[in-house]
Amino acid sequence: MASIGDIPIKVEGEPAAPVAYGNALPVLSQVRHALAQLIQGGEPTQIDLGAMPFGPGDEERLMTLLGSGEVTASVDALGPTRIQETAFSGVWVVEYLNTDGQRVALHLEVDHAPRLLRSQPADLSDALAALDARLSAPDANPAPGD
Amino acid sequence: MVTASPHRPDGRPAPARQATLGESLRRNGVSRRGFLKFCAATASMMALPPSMAPAIAAALESARRPSVIWLSFQECTGCTESLTRSFSPTVENLILDTISLDYHHTLQAAAGDAAEHAREAAMHANAGEYLVVVDGSLPGPGANPGYSTIAGISNYDMLMETVADAAAVIAVGSCAAFGGLPKASPNPSGAVAVQDLVKDKPVINVSGCPPLPMVITGVLAQYLTFGKLPELDQYNRPLAFFGQSIHDRCYRRPFYDKGLFAETFDDEGAKKGWCLYRLGCKGPMTYNACATMKWNGGTSWPVEAGAPCLGCSEPDFWDAGGFYDALSVPPGNSGDMLLAAGAAGVAVGAGVGLLARSQAKGAAKQHQTVTAEELEQKL
Ligand code: SF4
Ligand code: SF4
Numbered sequence: 001m002a003s004i005g006d007i008p009i010k011v012e013g014e015p016a017a018p019v020a021y022g023n024a025l026p027v028l029s030q031v032r033h034a035l036a037q038l039i040q041g042g043e044p045t046q047i048d049l050g051a052m053p054f055g056p057g058d059e060e061r062l063m064t065l066l067g068s069g070e071v072t073a074s075v076d077a078l079g080p081t082r083i084q085e086t087a088f089s090g091v092w093v094v095e096y097l098n099t100d101g102q103r104v105a106l107h108l109e110v111d112h113a114p115r116l117l118r119s120q121p122a123d124l125s126d127a128l129a130a131l132d133a134r135l136s137a138p139d140a141n142p143a144p145g146d
Numbered sequence: 147m148v149t150a151s152p153h154r155p156d157g158r159p160a161p162a163r164q165a166t167l168g169e170s171l172r173r174n175g176v177s178r179r180g181f182l183k184f185c186a187a188t189a190s191m192m193a194l195p196p197s198m199a200p201a202i203a204a205a206l207e208s209a210r211r212p213s214v215i216w217l218s219f220q221e222c223t224g225c226t227e228s229l230t231r232s233f234s235p236t237v238e239n240l241i242l243d244t245i246s247l248d249y250h251h252t253l254q255a256a257a258g259d260a261a262e263h264a265r266e267a268a269m270h271a272n273a274g275e276y277l278v279v280v281d282g283s284l285p286g287p288g289a290n291p292g293y294s295t296i297a298g299i300s301n302y303d304m305l306m307e308t309v310a311d312a313a314a315v316i317a318v319g320s321c322a323a324f325g326g327l328p329k330a331s332p333n334p335s336g337a338v339a340v341q342d343l344v345k346d347k348p349v350i351n352v353s354g355c356p357p358l359p360m361v362i363t364g365v366l367a368q369y370l371t372f373g374k375l376p377e378l379d380q381y382n383r384p385l386a387f388f389g390q391s392i393h394d395r396c397y398r399r400p401f402y403d404k405g406l407f408a409e410t411f412d413d414e415g416a417k418k419g420w421c422l423y424r425l426g427c428k429g430p431m432t433y434n435a436c437a438t439m440k441w442n443g444g445t446s447w448p449v450e451a452g453a454p455c456l457g458c459s460e461p462d463f464w465d466a467g468g469f470y471d472a473l474s475v476p477p478g479n480s481g482d483m484l485l486a487a488g489a490a491g492v493a494v495g496a497g498v499g500l501l502a503r504s505q506a507k508g509a510a511k512q513h514q515t516v517t518a519e520e521l522e523q524k525l
Binding site: 021022045047048050051052053054055056058075081094102103105107115116120122 | 176177178179182184187189190193195196199397398399438439443450
């Protein structure tokens with residue numbers, strides 16, 4: 001099937017200069033407030049960027065303002081999730097994609113580490129049980145010299 | 147968690163215990179991280195803050211599939227198209243996989259008697275617990291039932307019979323919610339909305355022509371997650387999605403506030419992305435989630451594409467005057483004062499909304515028509 005990008009489009013006339021809609025800066029103030037909260041009381045914040053009234057270019061502007069930091073991670077569960085630390089420590093961009101690579105949500109997380117990166121508590125006990133099973137299996141403890 | 151007893155009070159056997167959503171997702175190989183991701187995306191879909199994701203996870207873990215009977219009456223199938231063409235397969239399809247869609251005559255293979263038996267079986271097995279989703283309006287009790295029938299049953303009879311044992315009714319689309327196009331003047335088929343007929347069950351209106359797919363699934367997800375119906379506005383629409391006007395969430399709003407308006411569809415203002423108020427934008431009187439949730443998988447929405455909002459989620463929008471007539475310029479009336487008020491901006495925003503509503507009513511009475519020449523002039 002042809003993708004939407006294959007549809008030929010001809011732009012007539014001069015393209016207008018990009019417009020700044022001014023919706024990025026207020027989000028940055030919200031992030032600043034959340035970071036102060038994390039430092040003072042240890043309380044994390046998630047911001048749903050999909051709920052922001054962004055105009056064309058607003059998201060890119062916000063991402064430019066946030067920059068990128070040292071950590072990039074990808075989680076492969078129910079489609080990929082891309083995680084990027086911003087230039088501001090403790091501020092993370094989390095982009096959830098579905099199995100077709102389409103975005104299903106875009107969040108900012110202000111936390112020591114994004115929620116999705118941490119091991120899930122219920123998985124820890126499953127892991128312990130799996131390790132026990134591994135250790136008690138006959139071929140898990142080969143006799144010396146084997 | 148209350149578990150179903152093997153028999154109901156009336157002696158009929160209770161439905162077999164179904165797997166919870168958590169169980170069925172894990173059986174399908176969805177990891178706990180995957181589930182957390184699903185809940186984060188579901189929170190966005192329900193217009194809830196992302197911090198609700200753990201609460202959603204806990205609730206969904208033990209949620210069971212509600213049975214849904216979907217009735218389509220006088221409609222164009224646009225609402226079903228909107229839902230089934232949605233662009234987020236993992237999230238919305240999972241929600242849809244999670245409900246038990248027992249009857250939808252556009253999507254099901256069966257037809258005629260066989261289909262009607264499926265509907266009756268679902269009603270019987272889930273009495274008092276199933277949801278009825280309706281798209282389309284229907285000829286009222288006083289109208290000729292022949293305008294719309296299914297398997298020889300009039301829409302009116304089918305609706306009343308099906309809702310009798312339902313937990314709630316969700317009217318999807320402006321036709322089911324408010325009558326929509328079939329009810330537009332002169333309403334030849336005597337069309338009425340679902341809420342005009344169903345008085346003894348909760349009716350939730352998910353309006354829009356069509357509604358945003360995320361809003362349809364969001365309402366279903368909310369019922370599935372919390373087992374209760376959402377908070378509603380004066381038109382019985384869920385506040386989470388219809389609580390704010392298009393105008394209040396519009397990214398072009400700063401231009402409205404500064405009095406910068408496009409006057410034609412190709413002038414300098416249009417190219418610079420200025421406010422579309424004078425080109426007929428009904429954003430100030432329209433309550434819907436388009437400005438943030440957007441269309442086509444969050445790609446864009448009408449105002450972002452340079453087209454004014456038509457007000458499709460409001461009652462009687464077909465009869466509310468010309469789509470390209472500015473709200474503040476009623477025909478035969480000098481709109482100067484109101485235009486000035488529009489330019490003055492934010493302080494009058496609410497007033498403009500109210501005024502627009504009364505104008506829409508006036509327009510409906512006059513039933514203005516627009517000629518191709520008039521449209522040409524505007525374009
Ligand atoms: S009038 Fe329409 S285009 Fe202008 S700010 Fe309001 S919703 Fe946006
Ligand atoms: S922008 Fe307005 S007319 Fe368009 S879909 Fe949204 S509510 Fe309906």
